[in-house]
Amino acid sequence: MHQQKVVEMQQIAMKYQSESGEIEAVREVSFSVYEGEFVSIVGPSGCGKSTLLSIIAGLTKPSSGQVTLLGEPVVRGARSVGYMLQKDHLFEWRTIEQNTLLGLEVRRDLTPETRAYAQELLKTYDLWAFKDSYPRELSGGMRQRAALIRTLATRPSILLLDEAFSALDYQTRLSVTEDIHDIIKQVGATAILVTHDISESIALSDRVLVLSARPAELRAVHHIDMAGLSSRQRRDHPEFRSYFNLVRKELGLNGKS
Amino acid sequence: MENPRQPEAVSPERAAYLKRIRWERIQVKGLQGSLLIALFLLWELAARQRWIDPFIMSSPLRIAATISRMFRTGNLLYHIGITCMETVAGFLLGTVIGTAVAVLLWWSPRTSRVLEPYLVVLNSLPKIALGPIFIVWIGPGVGSIITMGLAISLIVTILEVHHGLSLTDADKIKLVETFGATRAQVLQKVVLPANLPTIVNALKVNVGLSWVGVIVGEYLVSKAGLGYLTVYGGQVFQMDLVMASVMILGFLAAAMYLGVVWLERRLVPPTQQPF
Numbered sequence: 220m221h222q223q224k225v226v227e228m229q230q231i232a233m234k235y236q237s238e239s240g241e242i243e244a245v246r247e248v249s250f251s252v253y254e255g256e257f258v259s260i261v262g263p264s265g266c267g268k269s270t271l272l273s274i275i276a277g278l279t280k281p282s283s284g285q286v287t288l289l290g291e292p293v294v295r296g297a298r299s300v301g302y303m304l305q306k307d308h309l310f311e312w313r314t315i316e317q318n319t320l321l322g323l324e325v326r327r328d329l330t331p332e333t334r335a336y337a338q339e340l341l342k343t344y345d346l347w348a349f350k351d352s353y354p355r356e357l358s359g360g361m362r363q364r365a366a367l368i369r370t371l372a373t374r375p376s377i378l379l380l381d382e383a384f385s386a387l388d389y390q391t392r393l394s395v396t397e398d399i400h401d402i403i404k405q406v407g408a409t410a411i412l413v414t415h416d417i418s419e420s421i422a423l424s425d426r427v428l429v430l431s432a433r434p435a436e437l438r439a440v441h442h443i444d445m446a447g448l449s450s451r452q453r454r455d456h457p458e459f460r461s462y463f464n465l466v467r468k469e470l471g472l473n474g475k476s
Numbered sequence: 477m478e479n480p481r482q483p484e485a486v487s488p489e490r491a492a493y494l495k496r497i498r499w500e501r502i503q504v505k506g507l508q509g510s511l512l513i514a515l516f517l518l519w520e521l522a523a524r525q526r527w528i529d530p531f532i533m534s535s536p537l538r539i540a541a542t543i544s545r546m547f548r549t550g551n552l553l554y555h556i557g558i559t560c561m562e563t564v565a566g567f568l569l570g571t572v573i574g575t576a577v578a579v580l581l582w583w584s585p586r587t588s589r590v591l592e593p594y595l596v597v598l599n600s601l602p603k604i605a606l607g608p609i610f611i612v613w614i615g616p617g618v619g620s621i622i623t624m625g626l627a628i629s630l631i632v633t634i635l636e637v638h639h640g641l642s643l644t645d646a647d648k649i650k651l652v653e654t655f656g657a658t659r660a661q662v663l664q665k666v667v668l669p670a671n672l673p674t675i676v677n678a679l680k681v682n683v684g685l686s687w688v689g690v691i692v693g694e695y696l697v698s699k700a701g702l703g704y705l706t707v708y709g710g711q712v713f714q715m716d717l718v719m720a721s722v723m724i725l726g727f728l729a730a731a732m733y734l735g736v737v738w739l740e741r742r743l744v745p746p747t748q749q750p751f
Contacts, residue, residue, distance in 0.1 A: 276654055296656020308651045312669050312745050325655040325665060353745075373655065 222253040225409045231284035246434040259412045259420030262430030268413040272379045301375030303383040307366035309354035316350035322373040337372040360391045378410040400450045422450040429469045534719040542716040559701040566625020567686035574633025582641040603627040607696045621693030628689035629682040640674030676740045
């Protein structure tokens with residue numbers, strides 16, 4: 220199988236410096252992500268998972284190691300990257316449509332065609348009726364979808380989801396993850412999700428990378444063999460429990476997830 | 477239309493509540509007006525009955541007479557115009573320059589760190605002490621007075637707006653940086669729009685400060701303006717003139733403040749307005 224490597228991380232290490240001391244966030248992590256793949260990175264809170272995403276996006280420079288995106292060294296704000304943060308961060312002074320155009324504006328890429336594409340996405344994901352509303356008039360789930368459209372409008376070839384759903388309440392979160400999983404599969408994007416929620420990682424991804432506590436090292440990699448199933452079907456799948464228990468043990472967690 | 481009450485079903489409790497609020501509001505307005513009238517009546521009465529000396533304390537009718545006399549001779553509007561012009565100029569300059577410097581400090585954190593002690597000293601310095609310096613440098617006249625108004629509002633604006641800019645949500649900035657935003661774009665797309673309320677709030681503070689600066693400036697030098705009238709009236713012991721000027725000042729300052737509040741409604745989108 221000849222799949223293109225979208226992301227390649229080679230021996231990435233990260234030490235944060237501050238006046239009060241040095242924090243070793245990532246010790247040595249290497250992995251690759253292939254085109255069309257959905258990869259989750261799970262690890263205990265504060266283990267440096269988000270740092271890895273920042274490094275892939277070129278927002279943080281690693282202390283050592285190499286990152287390549289589609290074969291090229293990473294640069295800040297690379298066009299191929301779409302980043303989703305923990306909260307939707309829709310700007311309250313912009314309408315939903317203006318919010319979804321933000322990325323295109325910043326990239327100086329707002330043309331009639333790209334605008335039409337963003338509007339297309341708004342229609343496809345049922346937000347067209349709210350295009351002139353302000354974010355605070357929308358529910359949490361709708362806001363997350365608007366944030367996803369803002370990211371997708373720039374046509375990234377890789378999506379980085381940084382605990383992207385964790386600010387939502389549990390019910391909304393289940394339905395939003397389902398929606399977003401479907402959307403990502405539909406557009407065929409490559410995605411990396413950082414999460415501390417084991418069941419979320421198994422329900423969504425093709426591969427789960429398990430990190431140790433800080434300083435982060437790669438502890439295990441699991442191929443989740445449930446391709447073609449929706450996240451809801453996966454949660455009901457008999458294999459789900461065994462994957463879950465496996466990952467939980469590796470994280471050294473007993474009891475709750 | 478069998479049930480005409482159906483479309484806007486206001487429950488009786490709600491109707492009673494709304495009525496109570498409206499009544500409360502009317503009462504407060506009524507009491508506010510009555511208090512003012514009562515004070516003026518008492519003042520007038522005290523002057524008539526010689527409980528107080530009208531030559532020193534003046535009286536509402538004497539003030540009214542002074543105002544109408546000055547209005548007829550055309551003097552009053554001239555003085556009002558001068559003072560308003562000076563205040564608006566000081567206020568606009570303070571806001572524009574202050575915001576610009578604040579943006580500069582945000583742009584270059586090192587500059588901001590270097591200048592911090594200077595700003596702190598300038599902020600605590602009583603700006604009125606600079607009056608004589610301005611007069612010598614700029615010359616006695618409108619220029620010095622406007623500079624005085626500017627001096628009083630400028631540093632506060634810089635500190636206030638810079639504080640707001642530097643508190644902009646880091647994640648919002650990170651968001652536009654993931655799209656490859658330059659520093660100028662971060663400013664234009666996030667930091668400035670997010671801080672529009674802060675900037676408008678600085679305007680509100682500046683209105684009051686500019687009045688202080690301009691009146692003090694007029695005390696020190698000037699041949700016209702309401703501050704000049706106040707000082708002149710005091711020197712020639714015409715308390716009617718002093719009181720009349722102060723009354724007009726109060727009225728103008730309030731009007732200008734309301735103007736800024738109106739501007740806030742226009743400028744700041746409802747989604748960013750404080751409740």
